[in-house]
Amino acid sequence: MDVLRNNNWLLTVGTFLPVLGVIVMVFIPKGKELLIKQVALLTATATLVIGAVTLALFKYGSAGKLQFVVDTSWIPVIHSNYTIGLDGVSLPLYILSMVVTVLVMIYSWDHIPAPGNPKAFLSLMLILQVGMAGTFIAQDLILFFVFFELVLLPMYFMIGVWGGEQRQYASLKFFLYTMFGSALMLVAFLALFWQVQKTNPDASFSIPYLIDHAGDLSRSTQIWIFAGMFIGFAVKVPMFPFHTWLPDAHTQAPTQGSVILAAILLKLGTYGFIRIAIPILPKAAVAWAPYIGALAVIGIIYGALGCLAQTDMKRLIAFSSVAHMGFVMLGIATLTPLGVNAAVFGMVAHGLITGMLFFVAGSVKDRYHTLEIKRLGGMLKQMPKLGWILGFCAMASLGLPGLAGFWGEFPAIVSAYSPFGGNSGLPGVSKEVFRVFMVIAAVGTVLAAGYLLWLFQRVAFGEPKDEFADHASDGHGAVHAVGAAVNETEIHGAGHGDIHDVKLTEWIAWSPFLIAIVVLGVYPNLLFKVIDPASQTILKAFGKG
Amino acid sequence: MLINQFLLLGAVLFCIGVYGVIARKNAVLVLLSIELILNAVNLNLLAFALRNHNPDGHVFALYVLAIAAAEVGVGLGLVLLIYRNKKSISLDELSEMKG
Amino acid sequence: MLSTVLHFSGLAATGDFVRPRIDYHAMAPEMILAAGICVVLLVDLFVEESKRWLTATIAGLFLIGSLIPIVTLALIGDDTRSMFDGRYVVDQFSLIMKAMFLIIGYVVVLLSTNEIEEGGYHQGEYYVLLLASVLGMVMMTSSRDLVSVFVAFEFLSIPTYMLAAWRKRDSKSNEAGVKYFLLGVFASAIMLYGMSLLYGVSQSTKLTDISAYLSAHSTTGVVALSIVFIVVGFAFKVSAVPFHSWAPDTYQGAPTPVTAFLSVASKAGGFVALVSMVYLTFPSAKDVWQPFIFVLAALTMTIGNVLALKQTNIVRMLAYSSISQGGFILMPFVVAGTKAAETSLKTIVVYLLVYASTNLGVFAVVIAVARRTRSGEISSYGGMLTWAPGLTALMTFFLASLAGIPPFGGWFAKLNAFRAVLEAGTGFGYAIAIIGAVNTVVAFGYYGNLMREMWMKPSVDGDNSPVRTPPSLLAALGITGIATLVLGILPQLVLRFGDLNDLVHTGALGK
């Protein structure tokens, strides 16, 4: 398989740079919080710069090929190499992880959740970043597994230490769930390896190698191996019915944790499907597709209905993730480039939008010290900007064309109309079934509109509740509601009581999200033209679906 | 030659020793029982050595003797130690830590 | 002295006297250690009380010093050096194990210094015994004869009996010592009985001869009995369930550095012995030991975990944790007799290395923390993140490693273990793999619980004054921490030494 080995130092540096920052921070006394924050932010920014360089040096002409490839021996004993590389599918997520980390750092500047201790908090975040970035560049199953697991502990602590009341329950649940999943995943990897090794003794865990050689495993074998991977990834996605850790984790996690969780961590699972499960085990993929699709649409409807039942804003957003990831999985399940592109786009979009929603939720919590929907209200009066940002995100999240969310949903729905139709080597996927899915998914978009607007109406519209009315800002800002919502320079009505509108750090941290949501919505090709060749390559086993 | 008798004797000694270790509450007696087992072992070794016509058994037996001596030394030392602290050498009293 | 004795016996048997060739280079580590013992004794004799800390330093120096010949041997790297017609062998396996024991010894010295010095114990004797025990282990790695195995075994055991009871005034310590002693001697007595029988049927004490005999003849009841008894002896040493009962009490009662030593070094010694038995001696009698060890492994990892979940005392919890870890190390033995034999052997080595570095690290942290809290209760770890962030981070590393979470050594060890047993493709293999997998997740229960204490619980007593850690402890932490991390991220660095074909040549896996 042909790859590009140009500037192959980039990925390694970009991935492991945060470790350097952590090491530096270790030697900074806990007291010097400012310095710590500076170092952390600096590191994250430096990483992002590397990311930008990667972006610049990436050869878009051959986005289908792995680039910046490094392939050196790592653990010969178990035939596992340090194989890393980047293609059109990984690139957006890789960069997204860096961006999100930086912005979350900025947000943390004055939002270190109780019980403080920025040193530990930020170090964990940096380690998290290593794990996330690494997962997206790993081209070796064992390496992938290591990075995949590396994310676990930091998130466990982030939730468990800086989380809400039930943080310990949530964190442990998150941990055990994921660990259980990844254990099965690992078993599947090993099993896959031996099955391949039976026929070719020089087998290795390298993903490209396995893509070339695992295809001819017998269908039943593939199905069993796929099952293992499926559970491992599905837990992470999370797909119905493995999703129950998500609401707890999201609700309890600190804002930063939720954002990272929503923006990146959930993508590890779907990415795993695209990068590993499907291309390596095409026969199994075809066999599993209907079930994945079914679970996906169940997730869409189920998550939406779950949202309607929520009384807690953050929990509602968390449940919406289940629904949105359902669209992503539906796209993947079609096994067509159209669907997979939609899925990858959906990942990025969902990352931006839901991440943003969690930011808003976090700030609401800061102001009102509650997220109970029925206690909130009239946010547009007290905090017009925050209110309109919430509205904006809600609109984006319910898939309004012209905003990023739409390009994840619509093509996925369309692609479900004609899933992979079979080719010489493989049987096709039942069209009828998927057309049913298509309709259900479309219904899901309506429900999405339902719960999001309902949320927006209850939280933002109307008059502020009495308990908060007294320390409201003078509401004068409301005159400029829309303008204020997008206008980043001036900050209205801030500092009236403890309910003040969006702060500077929040603006800095958020505006990239908002801008990205619009830009991707207006010119989706920005992503599609990168993703498309890659997904074509990944799905080459399926030929023209 | 009459190897089986030796072995039988060894076995019997072994069993007595084991019984002693399990049944006796007195540390010194337990120590003695263990010595019994070791002697059973020696008996075996020597018997086999004679039958096998090679010196390994003898050598082994010598080592066992030497090390048994060392063990007894250490053992008695420890018994003294607990006696000094507890004024008793009953093993039943040594159950502070459990569970 | 070993040599001379053999020499005489040889004389007794055969008329002519052949002076056995002694490879001093190969024997150098043992000799240096022996010398070290004497030196420490003398220093202890002639240096006044205030200077006794010298003994620790000297012991450490000798431990490091005896690493040198090992390194040179490894660098020369020519094939196996065997002495006394193959009853004492220095090969890759023994080299890497020797190195491990010496480093463990050194780290334990580092752990001990403050404890022993401040405790006002008899420093000189302490280090003498420590060195002696290490010497026993070093010998064990090379022993290829029932006699030398037995001698080495006792050599590494007896000093530890005394070390366990080192806090003379503390009844717990006494109890620990006595229990350990009585049971240990009992176990070794049983083992000896087994050895005697084995010698009887196989007419030799030389392991290769025995294995030749076993492969030539079908296993009889006597052989089965002897094998079981021998395995029991070592199973006791590695505190495999149901021969583990001494471990928790002893670990709890003994001084913590000694506990660290017991839980790592003497356990590893037991495993080395087990390796030389299972891989060198019994391979062809696999239908005897395979089920037996299977049961041991299963029980050990399961019951160890289960009991660990319910401990409130940190050391006791670690005791059970190390028991279950022992179960994981036993896992590869189950497939020792199959085509996965070589893999499993390498796995054992890797696992021992990882386990040693990790567990020592854990105990280092425990010691460091105990210096502040003066309590062994897990709850006393509450709020550690605030008053000892560094230690918390390290402890988290170690626990993660024990739980098998990347990128710390543990994951690689476990991965290998599963790989080995699955590769064998035997029923026993799959069964043990499943049990192991379940236990891996269960194990996170108590590791996670401890993490939770450290990270998420408030400190029991309000004070969050930072804890200061003496340099020697810091050194120990550094060594173990780095080792754990390196083994996890770049296992290859260590594994290069771990390719163990020599053991194949000496007949472990050949037949």
Next chain:
Amino acid sequence: MSAAQLGLAAETGWFLEHAYLIPIVPAVAFALIIFFGKRLPMKGSEIGLASMAASLVLAAGTAYQWIDRVDSFAGEGDHEGALGGFARAFRFAEEGHANYVEPVIRKVVWWQSGGVEIGLGQHIDGLAVMLLVLVTFISLLVQIFSLEYLRGDRRYTHFFAALTLFSAGMLAMVLAENMVQLILGWEIMGLCSFMLIGHWWEEEANSRAALKAFFTVRVGDIGLLVGTGVIFFGASAYATKLGNGSSGFSIDTINQWALSGTGSRSVLLWGSVALFIACIGKSGQFPLHTWLPDAMAGPTPVSSLLHSSTMVVAGVFLVARLYPLFHTGLEINVAGQHFNLIAVIGGITILIAAALAFVQNDIKKVLAYSTVSQLGYMMMGLGVGAWTPAVFHIFTHAFFKCCLFLCAGSVSHSGSHHSFDMKKDMGGLLRKMPITAACWIISTFALCGVPFFSGFFSKDEIIDNAHHNGYNVFFIIGLVGAFMTTAYMTRATYLTFFGKARGAAAGEHHDEITVVHADPHGAAAPVLAMASHGNVVVADASHGGSEAPDEAAAYTPDDAHGHDPHGHDAHDAHGHDAHDAHAGPHESPALITVPLVILAFLAIVSGYLNAAFLHIEKFTEWVAAAGDGIHFPELDHAPFKWANTIPSILLVLAGFLVSLALCKAVFGERKNPLQGLTQRVAPLRWGHTFLVNKYYLDVLYEKVIVHGVAYPISKGIYWINQNVIDRAVNETGIETRRLGGWIYRNIDQRVVDGAVNASGAAARGSGGALQGTQSGKVNQYGALLFGAAAIGALVLVIVNF
């Protein structure tokens, strides 16, 4: 496929080539208003106006060049240009039948994914040009109107921003080259209507109306998404055959594919049905029409622009745009076919909406229902194959309906103190507000289809064609509809402008409630509350708000604050209004009346673009695509005959007289038995209630469906989530714990510890034995040790003996 490719010497020009600028201008304006609007002297409204004017110019230019193009295709030698075209429009000469005019299709690649390429571009043909002009023109007028109407509103800038964005969306949809682009515009309109209906979101009623509108339309959009998907793959197969780089989303391709007969029947059928569902939602067709009347909660300009003349016709536009698809898919005009989905829905809508219009007291809601029923006409027209009249009806309807709404706005603005209640606050305004009244009456004539007014030329054509194409049922429906239309419009007109002045119109209770009518919507609020609750009880309650002086006492300024805490801002913002208010009902200022007059004028003349009896068929020529069977189905439209129009004219007259009589009887001064008839006679009362409750459709939707989903079902699902699935997970832990004889309690810290300790507990359960073994007694340890060894030995020895 563009003309160039065909090598046709097609007339084109800068405007045609750059029509895509038309939506871009307001889109940019939107951004500008958002960012800088508040700082500008006129709070950003000037940007909106400017952009609209610019778009209008562009649109006009486009129209001009399009007409040139049409002529160049018309195959007649002389090129006299568009002006000539206009000239000819009034020359009595029948045109040679124009052949198909290539639309100007220009596109750039927007995104491509998985071999699918989506262009972003323009598809300019007669239909598009017509709507471009229409939308830009009306938007401009409405914005001018709003300058005055919303002066001093708290979200003035916001309002203009949204209005401008709306126009951008509509225009983008109109010239969309492909379905995706169309959906884009479509949804943007939805968003804007949400923002604009909910403009006064302090009132929960308004925000609920906004939510309802967006959500209902969204329900329809399921069809849009699905339909697009369904037709996409079939069409893209054809697109590759065309090989002009168009994809299966491209509208032109879809149309040709539909006519090519290559597409499978079922795909065409389901595709068109799905898409039509979207049209039902957007164009307020039965049964999804309920959102439209509620949407009157928005400011009047919004109602007049979005919910009468432009946005709601989007659905009709979509059908007209993809007419070949629907024509084939639903087999319109196939011999012997007397019903089809579109016609049926349209027909039902005409009647039910008209019926509802009778029982409304809110003038805007009368107009809303009349809009619904007129949309029904358009749909029915398309359904019976009368493409040109239907589209022409869009054209004419836009002017007079917009005019009517603005009149209503003008009335409430200067006549009835922001009340829209005809019964309580209006009447006899003819003399007070002559211009408004005149415009209203003209537009009413147009709406009713009185001869020589624009409505006549479009609506009667539809009815006529229904007959002509053999859809007799719908012919009848059309006639009945015409009758009812006249009737309820007469009623409305009577109540508003004739009879005795009532309530506010009589200049009553000014001083008590200056704040209220100083504020443009304070008093409107309760009425709107009714609008969204939509049942009698609330309605009556809300009447109280602005009814009689004594009840108006409830309307103290404080109370007004209740409605709108910022009443004072608004008050300060336009004290002049309060001042005018003291002068009682009066004619509105020029900013309001000028648009009215213009629109009223157009309500008359716009019809003469297609005055068949004058042999003017410019509209047909310029807008209607000639049916060549490749790009557009051949339709034959009924030739105009006065004879055919007689029945409808008669019915209109009848409707007028009957209704007038009834009004005089019921609402007149003289006592009359008919008064309160609906209260006295049970059946009538029931019917009345039934209508007032809008056939209980809202109850069905909101109370049954929405609440059903929102509360029980989702609650149930959530319960399942917590208690079944989540449980199942914990159960795994619990089961093991059961071995330990523990019992699961509830989801809290314990459960986790439990789940974690589960196996530990299992141990405990499987006997204190384990603990027992750890007795601390050396002997027992020894026993255990040897016992295990012995057992192991025994077993193995026996095995190996």
